[in-house]
Amino acid sequence: MARTVDTERYAARRLQIIDAGLTVIAERGYDGATTARICRQAGIGSGTFFHYFATKADLLLAILELGTAETREKAAAFEGRTDALAVLLELVGAAADEAADPRVPGFVRAVAGVMHVPAVAAALAEDDAAQRELLLHWVERGRAAGEVRTDVPAGRLASWLTLLMDGFLERVAVDDGFVAADERELLVATVRDFLRGVGPPPHP
Amino acid sequence: MARTVDTERYAARRLQIIDAGLTVIAERGYDGATTARICRQAGIGSGTFFHYFATKADLLLAILELGTAETREKAAAFEGRTDALAVLLELVGAAADEAADPRVPGFVRAVAGVMHVPAVAAALAEDDAAQRELLLHWVERGRAAGEVRTDVPAGRLASWLTLLMDGFLERVAVDDGFVAADERELLVATVRDFLRGVGPPPHP
DNA sequence: GAGTTCCTGGATCGCGTGCTCCAATAATGG
DNA sequence: CCATTATTGGAGCACGCGATCCAGGAACTC
Structure with a gap:
């Protein structure tokens, strides 16, 4: 076996992205909030984003x-x-x-x-x-x-x-x-x- | 000289597009209202649309x-x-x-x-x-x-x-x-x- | 430390969009 | 009826977007 899922870390990351999304959507609107901008705000890459949210x-x-x-x-x-x-x-x-x-x-x-x-x-x-x-x-x-x-x-x-x-x-x-x-x-x-x-x- | 601008026809066309835009935007949202759909609703081509509105x-x-x-x-x-x-x-x-x-x-x-x-x-x-x-x-x-x-x-x-x-x-x-x-x-x-x-x- | 799985970033793709372009048409004046 | 120009439709373009993919690293077990 190998590493187990660290649910705490996972949830924290998820919340971090949610917070970034809230910020960007609030100031740019939903369509104005591109995934690229949300990623930049959250300090992550797009791969990470779609690892946490399918869409x-x-x-x-x-x-x-x-x-x-x-x-x-x-x-x-x-x-x-x-x-x-x-x-x-x-x-x-x-x-x-x-x-x-x-x-x-x-x-x-x-x-x-x-x-x-x-x-x-x-x-x-x-x-x-x-x-x-x-x-x-x-x-x-x-x-x-x-x-x-x-x-x-x-x-x-x-x-x-x-x-x-x-x-x-x-x-x-x-x-x-x-x-x-x-x-x-x-x-x-x-x-x-x-x-x-x-x-x-x-x-x- | 040739045909002059028919301001009445022009204004009517313009209002027709505005009405179509209002309808489509209301039911699809602004970004959901693609120019193609507005044109279809108004019964015109995209060339006509952009003849009346630059954007x-x-x-x-x-x-x-x-x-x-x-x-x-x-x-x-x-x-x-x-x-x-x-x-x-x-x-x-x-x-x-x-x-x-x-x-x-x-x-x-x-x-x-x-x-x-x-x-x-x-x-x-x-x-x-x-x-x-x-x-x-x-x-x-x-x-x-x-x-x-x-x-x-x-x-x-x-x-x-x-x-x-x-x-x-x-x-x-x-x-x-x-x-x-x-x-x-x-x-x-x-x-x-x-x-x-x-x-x-x-x-x- | 080896092995295994998860996590991460970024290059890349395909698609749908707003918009341009141009040929065809309609409308007017002479 | 011809010349001229406004008006029209739609094919097609460039671009930006959401989403994919993959290779390298991190984290954890044994």
Whole structure:
């Protein structure tokens, strides 16, 4: 026999390439991110790249799956909480914090540009589903506790929360005057008002 | 002398290609929209295409400029109105109606994917500026009339309106359960509440 | 240290793309 | 009806890309 597979080294290399891919894709777009550039960013040769990912598209999918996994972890971390509205506001706040990383908005729009590729659309749908499940869970609990409006179905409220978070991300990416850290508070306040509903003031 | 340039025919042909480009780009993304496919969609040969647009990128820019021009027309149509809040809500409602055209959200995300190309970024910035100017104008008038909250600067309110409209567009594109026509009313109501501000109810 | 397998980089290939070129055609003026 | 020029289609070109291939080195077992 001879050397065994060093899974730790392997995983580290893989993450290194993923990180390089995220960086380059975020700043050049998916098609602008040539494998050559990703390799240069990662400090590797193209042979190495295709040893870890059969295809450039596979790298993108790996990045997306990583994101989905993080969402699932986040969901697990909130298990056992009972203050639904507070949880929802923390989730929204966390999204605002993520938007502060300059790579995130760039990557998101890059991915949007290749949505028509079926595999990417599927991965993104899974990501969306994970996030949606998380939001929906707490929206429903919030409704049960009387903290969240009931004039709009829970599913639609979850969609609207995503709308606000995605819109926030987009604004950060495009609008120079729109700084994530400065707008975070207004986002949380707006979401709170939206979830409470406004017609009649909730707690007079 | 011989035949003169038929500007009408020329403009029509040009619009035909623009329309084909919009369709194909919306459904395939920018890089997925090969010039060959655009030509097939328009029913022309590649020679004709490059007779009207020196470059594939030029077609994209022409589409974007058309959009900017439409925004300017819309702005002109509202001249003379005095009910600022109503104007703003009409603008938001119009954005929701546009989102119902299935090509619009697809095209928007396709463009997002090529934002890193300087010329595209510039054209999009101009588009953004036109929309922003329009919103800002009426936000300021609304504030002066006491219809719009004053605890947040007008510029930031304009950014937030864009956030809501863009987020809406994105949701329509991604979320199958999110139908533009069904959500329109909630969008308008949410924007109204957002513009009024909520802390203390405005008109008890 | 020998043997074996895994890992790595870079030269190289084939393909699809945006774009050019030119001959044929349509449209106009005299 | 002829001359002239705008307009058109499509064959073909050059290039850049993703992906392949392979030879040398590294890592590990015995």
